[in-house]
Amino acid sequence: RPALVWFRQDLRLADNPALAAAAASGRPIIPVFVLAVGDTTRPRGAASLWWLDKSLRKLAESLEAKGLRLVLRLGDPQVQLLSLAQEVGAGLVVWNRLYDPAAVERDTAIKRDLEEAGVEARSFNGALLNEPWTVRTGAGGPFKVFTAYWRAAKPMVAAEPAPVIPDELTGPRDWPAGDHLDDWRLHPTAPDWSTGFSDWAPGEAGALARLEDFLQHGLKGYSERRDPPARDGGSRLSPHLHWGEIGPRQVWRMALAHAASRPGLADDLDKFLSELGWREFNHQLLFNLPDLAKVNVRPEFDRFAWRGDPAALAAWRRGRTGYPLVDAGMRELWATGFMHNRVRMVVASFLVKHLLIDWRVGEAWFWDTLVDADLANNAANWQWTAGSGADAAPFFRIFNPVAQGERFDPEGAYVRRWVPELAGMPAGYIHAPWTAPAAVLAQAGMRLGRDYPHPIVEHAEARARALAAFQDLRTGD
Numbered sequence: 011r012p013a014l015v016w017f018r019q020d021l022r023l024a025d026n027p028a029l030a031a032a033a034a035s036g037r038p039i040i041p042v043f044v045l046a047v048g049d050t051t052r053p054r055g056a057a058s059l060w061w062l063d064k065s066l067r068k069l070a071e072s073l074e075a076k077g078l079r080l081v082l083r084l085g086d087p088q089v090q091l092l093s094l095a096q097e098v099g100a101g102l103v104v105w106n107r108l109y110d111p112a113a114v115e116r117d118t119a120i121k122r123d124l125e126e127a128g129v130e131a132r133s134f135n136g137a138l139l140n141e142p143w144t145v146r147t148g149a150g151g152p153f154k155v156f157t158a159y160w161r162a163a164k165p166m167v168a169a170e171p172a173p174v175i176p177d178e179l180t181g182p183r184d185w186p187a188g189d190h191l192d193d194w195r196l197h198p199t200a201p202d203w204s205t206g207f208s209d210w211a212p213g214e215a216g217a218l219a220r221l222e223d224f225l226q227h228g229l230k231g232y233s234e235r236r237d238p239p240a241r242d243g244g245s246r247l248s249p250h251l252h253w254g255e256i257g258p259r260q261v262w263r264m265a266l267a268h269a270a271s272r273p274g275l276a277d278d279l280d281k282f283l284s285e286l287g288w289r290e291f292n293h294q295l296l297f298n299l300p301d302l303a304k305v306n307v308r309p310e311f312d313r314f315a316w317r318g319d320p321a322a323l324a325a326w327r328r329g330r331t332g333y334p335l336v337d338a339g340m341r342e343l344w345a346t347g348f349m350h351n352r353v354r355m356v357v358a359s360f361l362v363k364h365l366l367i368d369w370r371v372g373e374a375w376f377w378d379t380l381v382d383a384d385l386a387n388n389a390a391n392w393q394w395t396a397g398s399g400a401d402a403a404p405f406f407r408i409f410n411p412v413a414q415g416e417r418f419d420p421e422g423a424y425v426r427r428w429v430p431e432l433a434g435m436p437a438g439y440i441h442a443p444w445t446a447p448a449a450v451l452a453q454a455g456m457r458l459g460r461d462y463p464h465p466i467v468e469h470a471e472a473r474a475r476a477l478a479a480f481q482d483l484r485t486g487d
């Protein structure tokens with residue numbers, strides 16, 4: 011009786027505990043991916059589906075090279091998996107765990123259904139360094155503060171070797187029918203908004219190449235270079251990690267091995283590993299707070315008087331707020347499915363504090379447009395920026411988008427790249443073009459309000475308005 015390997019956010023062969031268990035069982039292996047439709051998990055955004063399309067093709071190719079076929083099914087996984095298991099007479103179904111509560115609930119129900127049908131079901135950790143329920147405070151509860159969490163979690167990361175995947179894998183004699191990926195139409199056609207996504211290489215090989223390149227060329231100096239957006243000093247592993255094309259334990263092991271063989275990397279390594287720590291922290295938050303993407307962690311924010319302002323929201327989404335750093339970030343996001351981390355913080359703060367628009371509206375836009383859209387990381391970071399989250403930045407700390415631009419993009423290279431209308435502006439004015447004398451604007455061939463918008467809100471006024479709204483929240487007005 012064959013073993014089904016249910017792929018989800020673990021689209022890789024290496025370091026894949028579920029696949030290793032299926033191989034060790036000695037049963038013929040049938041890999042399956044179910045595009046979840048009609049279950050309780052959150053539907054994927056468009057940029058995520060773009061990524062998934064490419065990643066599934068790569069996974070199918072790697073499986074093919076080992077003599078296996080990836081069976082594709084569409085629908086509610088609870089229905090699809092049971093019917094496939096019965097169709098092929100499976101004796102075992104394995105998968106790597108997900109941690110968002112809707113998926114946990116669904117997967118628990120699937121396990122029960124399979125076991126009731128006489129099929130063994132086993133799940134594994136392929137997505138995290140530590141299982142969320144293993145890192146606890148002295149009092150036995152989950153951590154709410156990152157530094158304390160990481161102090162406890164970091165030493166717990168197991169140094170065990172990666173699970174072994176044999177070179178040869180055996181499939182069944184007869185393969186069950188599956189969908190054709192093309193029929194799922196995950197790739198946009200008219201209009202094709204994904205032309206700027208071509209730098210990405212979804213799939214396991216792309217993920218490994220990205221990590222190796224980062225370790226060779228990016229780890230040294232990472233702590234300083236991660237902040238300026240013009241020369242992005244990050245690893246850009248986030249979509250690969252989200253889809254599990256590489257596991258965090260692989261990243262951990264390879265980063266440690268790399269740093270061990272070269273002097274002077276300790277601080278950069280520590281910083282990089284702590285970013286993986288934030289990913290872990292956010293996943294355990296989501297595991298413990300099922301409504302992290304919907305409900306304020308700090309309940310007083312339920313009384314916040316958010317504004318509905320469709321025109322301002324549209325300007326933010328399109329990168330036409332009149333604040334160059336904000337606009338550059340929003341356009342980078344639309345064009346490439348990615349945005350630099352610091353700029354994410356600035357645009358999120360701008361939406362929530364300058365425009366007083368509910369963080370959930372911004373979270374939903376990111377969910378649709380980011381290739382690394384991740385329930386835990388997206389919701390936790392939005393709540394962090396809004397001030398409503400666990401261990402959050404205080405609401406009254408309001409980023410000044412001009413000062414952030416001057417500090418992190420002093421030459422304006424990032425703005426020039428994404429907001430070409432400002433390309434001719436001298437560095438001294440590029441983050442606040444409305445302060446430029448008429449002669450400077452004329453020389454840059456710019457007319458404000460025609461070529462580039464006036465700021466949709468004035469910073470000092472918006473700041474005062476946000477602080478007043480926050481004060482009302484605190485005094486309960």
Ligand code: FAD
Pocket residue numbers: 236243244245246247248249251252282285286288289292349350351352354355358376380382383384385387388389391392395
């Ligand atoms: P690196 O600096 O190379 O970091 C290595 C890895 O650590 C990343 O790939 C990522 O997996 C993890 N990491 C880094 N920073 C964070 C962080 N702040 N929180 C959690 N994990 C982190 N990240 C997502 O993966 N998905 C999201 O949907 C997402 N939404 C965000 C929304 C907002 C408003 C903000 C401020 C941040 C968000 N982030 C999200 C976190 C962060 O911006 C990205 O993980 C990071 O920019 C990815 O770039 P990198 O891979 O080069 O990161």
